[in-house]
Amino acid sequence: MSIRYALLGLLAKQPQTGYDLFHTFKTQQIYYWSSTHSQVYKELGKMEEEHLTTHDIVYQEGSPNKKVYTITPDGERHLIEWMIHTKSKPAKIKDEFLIKTSAFHVISKEEAISLLHRMKAHNEMVVTGTGQWKEQTFQGKKPGYEQVGEYLTAEYGIRYAQMYVDWCDWAIKEIQSLPENTES
Structure with missing residues (x-):
């Protein structure tokens, strides 16, 4: 709805x-x-x-x-x-990439790292693109109240994508630090 x-x-x-x-x-x-x-x-x-x-x-x-x-x-x-x-419900994460991540154990470390690099690159483009849109739209100034929703949600998008970039960096390091053929 x-x-x-x-x-x-x-x-x-x-x-x-x-x-x-x-x-x-x-x-x-x-x-x-x-x-x-x-x-x-x-x-x-x-x-x-x-x-x-x-x-x-x-x-x-x-x-x-x-x-x-x-x-x-x-x-x-x-x-x-x-x-x-109407009370807002907590957000549910539906992220196809996290499903892939949960099955990384069936592919090689190199393939997993490659997927993480691609996801990182995608989110870096989102950070850049949304940042450019925000700059063009607001020209470095705070919005008037009539645009506050766009301003706040654009910033959310930038921060969300940046979190994904940071998480990908962390995940790559974690995978690289694992010994080969580790059984859980």
Whole structure:
């Protein structure tokens, strides 16, 4: 159900197309929520049926028309009610790489270290990319309250990815320090 509230939160900032909303998920909310294109559009349809959003058609010559979604007053009340009165559950980690890590014993140390180096490189790119986005967006200044959510979640993303980089470094050293053919 959280995709609903993520979409309402984005629409509370400004009206957007479904494509724009999906793009935001892919670029800004990657650290704490993921969704598919079809999930976004399916939820937009449900929210419109429940009068939480509306849409306007923007007619374009030579391109497909766009639906621009807007949060309704009921949608805003629904979002606020959820934020204030619904207890957030502790995060559950669903990390495919940790599943691979838990089975490192079936591959060589060199292969495990190679996988860790690749994951480290990926997260270094995330740290750099998100840091650049944050710098371009906020230009080294603290945001106004209307942008505080983006600011805080971008910093979370940077810190999360940096933690992964640090963990990969630690894991590589741990594996390198193990004697060959160690049985548990």
